[in-house]
Every structure is written in C-alpha cells, then in structure tokens.
Amino acid sequence: MYSDLSLWHATCDDDLTPRSPLPGSTEVDVAIVGAGYTGLWTAYYLLGLDPTLRVAVVEQEIAGFGASGRNGGWASAIFPTTWRRIARDADRAAALRLQTQLNDAVDEIGRVCSVEGIDAHYAKGGYVSAARNEAQERRARAEVATAREWGLGPDFVDLLEQEPARLRLDATRTRVATYTPHCAAIHPMRLVRGLARAVERRGGVIHEHTTARGLAPGRVTTDHGELRAEVVLCATEGYTPDFPGRHRDLVPMYSLMVATEPLPDDVWRRIGLGARETFSDKRHLRIYGQRTADGRLAFGGRGAPYHYGSRVRPEFDQDARVHAMLRDILTDLFPAVADAGFSHAWGGNLGIPRDWYPAVGFDRLSGVAWAGGYVGDGVTTANLAGRTLADLVTGTDSPRVDLPWVGRRSRRWEVEPGRWLGVNAVTALFARADRSEARTGRPARSVSTFWRTLGF
Numbered sequence: 001m002y003s004d005l006s007l008w009h010a011t012c013d014d015d016l017t018p019r020s021p022l023p024g025s026t027e028v029d030v031a032i033v034g035a036g037y038t039g040l041w042t043a044y045y046l047l048g049l050d051p052t053l054r055v056a057v058v059e060q061e062i063a064g065f066g067a068s069g070r071n072g073g074w075a076s077a078i079f080p081t082t083w084r085r086i087a088r089d090a091d092r093a094a095a096l097r098l099q100t101q102l103n104d105a106v107d108e109i110g111r112v113c114s115v116e117g118i119d120a121h122y123a124k125g126g127y128v129s130a131a132r133n134e135a136q137e138r139r140a141r142a143e144v145a146t147a148r149e150w151g152l153g154p155d156f157v158d159l160l161e162q163e164p165a166r167l168r169l170d171a172t173r174t175r176v177a178t179y180t181p182h183c184a185a186i187h188p189m190r191l192v193r194g195l196a197r198a199v200e201r202r203g204g205v206i207h208e209h210t211t212a213r214g215l216a217p218g219r220v221t222t223d224h225g226e227l228r229a230e231v232v233l234c235a236t237e238g239y240t241p242d243f244p245g246r247h248r249d250l251v252p253m254y255s256l257m258v259a260t261e262p263l264p265d266d267v268w269r270r271i272g273l274g275a276r277e278t279f280s281d282k283r284h285l286r287i288y289g290q291r292t293a294d295g296r297l298a299f300g301g302r303g304a305p306y307h308y309g310s311r312v313r314p315e316f317d318q319d320a321r322v323h324a325m326l327r328d329i330l331t332d333l334f335p336a337v338a339d340a341g342f343s344h345a346w347g348g349n350l351g352i353p354r355d356w357y358p359a360v361g362f363d364r365l366s367g368v369a370w371a372g373g374y375v376g377d378g379v380t381t382a383n384l385a386g387r388t389l390a391d392l393v394t395g396t397d398s399p400r401v402d403l404p405w406v407g408r409r410s411r412r413w414e415v416e417p418g419r420w421l422g423v424n425a426v427t428a429l430f431a432r433a434d435r436s437e438a439r440t441g442r443p444a445r446s447v448s449t450f451w452r453t454l455g456f
Helices: 037-049 083-089 092-116 134-149 162-168 188-201 237-242 265-271 320-333 378-394 418-440 445-453
Strands: 026-033 055-058 074-076 127-131 158-160 176-180 183-185 205-207 212-216 219-222 225-234 251-260 278-281 287-291 297-301 342-352 359-363 368-372
Touching (some): 026 219, 037 055, 055 225, 074 092, 127 134, 127 162, 134 176, 134 418, 188 205, 212 225, 237 342, 251 418, 287 320, 297 320, 368 378, 418 445
Parallel strands (some): 026 055, 026 225, 055 205, 225 368
Antiparallel strands (some): 074 183, 219 225, 251 297, 287 297, 359 368
C-alpha cells in the first residue's frame, strides 16, 4: 500500500487511489514524464501562462511516489553548487541572481499553497545549522564570512553565538550556529498531492500507473500507448537511469529517514524549534530534520550505499544499519528523545549529476525539455525549475530564462565499476572525516581536497 511508504504518505489525508492510466495513444501539446514536483510545477505554471495548452503528465506509480513525497520537508533556498563555481562559468552577478530567485521561490511555494488551498503545513521558520566541534565552528564562521564577501547580510544568513543558537536549537555540544530565514518546513506529500489537484483544476491531465519506456523528440512511449507532443519534458530525477540512453546522466543515491511519535511539550521545551525551524549540523555526511506540524521529529541523513549499476529497488528504501544510525544521531543531538518511540522508517533515491550542478533547459529545435539533478535540495529548486521551463516553452521573457543553470549539461558519470567505486569511496571519505573531526576538532583536509577537484 502506498500509505506504507513513509510518514508523509501515511499522514497526507489522501486515500492515494491511483488515477486512470493513459487510455491509449494520445496527442497533446506538452507531455511530461514524472508526477513529482518538477513535472507538476511545470504543468501548473504552463497552464497559468496558457490555459489553452493540452498538458498531460504520465507517472509510473502515483503523484508523489518518489522523492517529492519522501523527502525531509525542507523548502529551502539551498543550491548544491557554490556561488564561486557558478560565477566561474557565468559571473558574480549571475550567481547572486540565481540565489535571489531561490530565496523568492521559498515564498512562492507558500503563496501557491495559500491561493490553491493546499494544506502542506507550510511554516517559514528558517533553517538553523549547529556547529558542534571546532572544525564545524570554523566552517560556520567561514560560511557567514563568505556571504558577507558576496554582499549578503544577516537577512540572508547570520551567525548565532552559543546562547542565541541554543534558544533556537538546543542540540548537545553546540558552540555556534548559522541561521537563514529562507527555508520553510512542509509536509512534502501534502504539497505534491495538492499540487496535482491544482494542475487538474487548471485543465491538466495526470495518468498514473503508466510506465514510460522511452522518451524522444515528439513522443513518449509507454506501456499504455504512445503520447505524442510538440514538447516532451523529462522530470524523472533519481529514476532517470532507468531510461535507455540515460543510464549515466544521474546517479541515484539513497537518503533515509526516521520519525518519532509525537513528543510532549516538555520535551519540545528542551529541544527548541519553536518556529518549526528546519535543522542540521555542520558534519560532512549530511543530516536534516524538522519539527512536524503534529509534534514529531522527522529526521534523515545520507550514509546508505550507492548500488552497483545505478539500480533502484524498493528494498533499498529500508536499511537497518542506516536507520539505527539515524536514531542514534538523533538521540545524541537531543538526549530528551532517548525514551521516545519511533513510528516510521523509510527511504528513497535522489539524483546527483557528475559535477553536483543541477540544470534546467529546453531545446526548441527538438522540443525536448529537462530539469533535475538537485542533489537532495529539490523542493524549492523544482519550483524554480517549473517556472523556468514554463517561461522557456511559452517564450515568456522573465528574469529566470537566462539564469546560469539554464541550458547546462553535466558530463556523464563513469561506466561501472568506476561509478560504484567512486561514489561509495566519497561516502566513506565523508564518514571518516566526520569521525576524525569529532575526535580531534581539526578540519579534515581530505574533504577540502575533494571539493577542489570538483571546482568548488
């Protein structure tokens, strides 16, 4: 049952009954493969710009089956590529324009939820990231210093010394923290299901239980017939390697999550997060969490292996070792949850391009459009991608159509076994670096070297 996939699927106030599949070979104006955030936001904005368009979305399972329904629920302005890396290909002003658009997209998601009546539990409490050893503190201070060098003040990111930091997030061993207001906590499945209904109200059609077998200019081949269209959009993110010819475009990496039972008020007084801030710390192997609207801690992190051949399987959603590790980390952060019950454990895959640089684009000559490679920061980025694609397809002039991620193509990942060796070696590198920094307090040079090799 789909309700068993995650906490979010179990609590989305939707019976998750699949929509009808594609009824047979059909012709539309725009065909979209994937009913996650990217595909649905694109459909939503396309129909807002031109209500006469015939827009059809095909989805192998149901809207929100993949990462859009299983993520940590951060609508953040985080972009996985550094400003310096972006500016190297474009310029400084272009990097800052992209960041401004992402900041605005956080608010845009809230605006659409309000206008469309989507109860996504949207709460713009910001994002707090604790530094819990000397090496992490150095990174926190350097992060804020870099923002100032780029002309971004405390309204973008601020450094919180120990006491103000602990007022927001009272994690153990907190020395300082960074805080940005440009992040909202959401219920991801409520957002994606509400967005699907909004697309349908605007005239779009969503065909679930329809598997796309191939994607080419002018057509999408499915197990229920051919969907012909002038514009074809690939919005498949971590499932992209399943398509013929796209096996090395993105690496599907698994990120896993756990959730507690609702916590009592006295526990929350010891933890903080009074504004429903999202939270993490400055370790290399990323963790992420939020206080849900019903008073749980939903918490996730990396650490699951990359599976040889870019395989994506339902059994990879569960990993007892990683789920136990997440529960241990959460208890270490907040000893007050040591006696709490854990109600859910789940996982899912996300898409990572070879250079950690997401992209969006539209080739008008072939009619093929694409977006993705969000490296786990896709909730807000997919909204910006959807608006950008709608502008590109309709020929609408906007501040989005010449952003530096438009039209990019990352180099392809290596063939196996190089891909498996490299990706898992990086995961192990980050884990070792975190253990070393926790023990010594000294920054791990190996991680800095790794990022320099990517041009960050």
